[in-house]
Amino acid sequence: MEVLETGILFRYGHDDQRRGRWKAREMEELVKDYTGASHALAVSSGSTAVACALAAAGIGHGDEVIVPPFTYLATIEAVLLTGGLPVFADIDDTLCLDAESIRAALSPNTKAVLLVHMCGAAADMDPILEVCRERDLVLIEDAGQALGAWYHGRSVGRFGATGAFSFDFFKITTAGEGGVLITDDETRYGLADSYADHGHDHIGTNRGMEQHPILGFNYRISELHAAVGLAQMRKLESIRTAKRANKAVLRAAVEDLPGLGFRRMPDPEGDSGTFLNLLLPDSGTAQRGVEALRAAGVPGVNYWFTNMYHFINQWDHVKNLDAAAPLAIHSLGAPQDYRALELPQAQDVIGRLISVGIGCSWEPDTTERIGGDLRSALASVLG
Numbered sequence: 001m002e003v004l005e006t007g008i009l010f011r012y013g014h015d016d017q018r019r020g021r022w023k024a025r026e027m028e029e030l031v032k033d034y035t036g037a038s039h040a041l042a043v044s045s046g047s048t049a050v051a052c053a054l055a056a057a058g059i060g061h062g063d064e065v066i067v068p069p070f071t072y073l074a075t076i077e078a079v080l081l082t083g084g085l086p087v088f089a090d091i092d093d094t095l096c097l098d099a100e101s102i103r104a105a106l107s108p109n110t111k112a113v114l115l116v117h118m119c120g121a122a123a124d125m126d127p128i129l130e131v132c133r134e135r136d137l138v139l140i141e142d143a144g145q146a147l148g149a150w151y152h153g154r155s156v157g158r159f160g161a162t163g164a165f166s167f168d169f170f171k172i173t174t175a176g177e178g179g180v181l182i183t184d185d186e187t188r189y190g191l192a193d194s195y196a197d198h199g200h201d202h203i204g205t206n207r208g209m210e211q212h213p214i215l216g217f218n219y220r221i222s223e224l225h226a227a228v229g230l231a232q233m234r235k236l237e238s239i240r241t242a243k244r245a246n247k248a249v250l251r252a253a254v255e256d257l258p259g260l261g262f263r264r265m266p267d268p269e270g271d272s273g274t275f276l277n278l279l280l281p282d283s284g285t286a287q288r289g290v291e292a293l294r295a296a297g298v299p300g301v302n303y304w305f306t307n308m309y310h311f312i313n314q315w316d317h318v319k320n321l322d323a324a325a326p327l328a329i330h331s332l333g334a335p336q337d338y339r340a341l342e343l344p345q346a347q348d349v350i351g352r353l354i355s356v357g358i359g360c361s362w363e364p365d366t367t368e369r370i371g372g373d374l375r376s377a378l379a380s381v382l383g
């Protein structure tokens with residue numbers, strides 16, 4: 001309402017009319033405070049935050065970028081649309097890229113690793129940082145699903161050159177649509193800040209007379225979206241605390257079931273609590289488990305293995321490089337045969353994975369009931 005009252009829905013300029021209301025800036029301040037990053041830039045989506053993160057880290061035309069086969073498509077699209085060449089490496093039971101698979105996918109042309117912290121928790125950072133250091137690779141973090149996730153006291157998104165969060169409707173905090181890039185590097189921040197707004201340098205108060213040090217595009221967030229994102233940022237820690245508590249109840253309800261495993265979490269204390277990630281003995285049992293859970297009315301059940309957006313098996317358009325218009329990869333050639341990739345760990349782990357989304361507003365008796373339903377449904381398929 002404060003934004004609507006001033007009528008200034010744009011994040012830049014109009015200093016007199018906006019009566020001191022700068023929602024995008026305030027949202028950025030809260031993301032900085034929360035993550036400890038020196039710089040934050042709110043943009044129009046998590047996808048555009050990843051695009052900005054790549055550009056600000058100097059990744060572009062012809063650069064080979066290591067990516068996981070389990071992520072949201074935006075990760076892969078961001079590389080392709082920036083002119084980069086995705087190289088798929090395998091993941092492990094952390095649900096994220098693992099250092100050995102990154103090593104195996106390296107070529108003399110590898111420039112960067114685009115690490116995705118999937119399903120609300122951090123990847124196994126120490127060995128990944130080691131391989132990046134060893135091979136002088138730029139690390140970029142797609143933390144689209146992982147705001148509120150930490151690795152031994154450091155927020156995800158702060159291990160590499162740049163990091164990206166999503167504030168879409170399905171994330172721990174939403175702006176309706178929105179994203180935030182973070183970095184500790186002032187130069188990279190300056191590049192992202194300009195890149196996201198047609199290259200404007202944002203110096204001075206006369207927007208019409210700003211310089212354009214670089215080419216950019218429009219990845220701006222609106223003040224309306226930023227106002228929602230700001231309000232949500234204020235609630236982030238309470239949402240995280242509630243999710244972690246509810247998740248603990250669900251986990252306790254099924255912990256002792258024989259044959260049931262869980263996603264490996266290198267730092268359990270750093271979990272944002274958004275998903276309980278269950279590993280069934282095999283994909284057949286997992287698929288029967290999904291049916292049983294849905295029949296029991298357990299909310300938020302995700303089976304990514306067959307989901308259209310998150311797993312490579314369904315990405316025919318990526319494999320065929322179907323695009324609206326030619327991309328760099330069409331003339332440069334793909335660095336791998338995407339139709340013949342061998343990613344055995346991903347096929348195994350994602351086939352066995354069921355993720356249960358955790359609510360932050362469940363009443364205690366609801367959480368207990370879901371825990372009971374979860375247990376009986378899983379017990380019925382585990383035998």
Ligand SMILES: Cc1ncc(COP(=O)(O)O)c(C=O)c1O
Binds near residue numbers: 075142167168
């Ligand atoms: C890992 C990851 N990266 C990027 C994105 C893209 O975010 P958005 O939907 O805000 O564009 C998502 C969204 O689901 C995501 O999960």
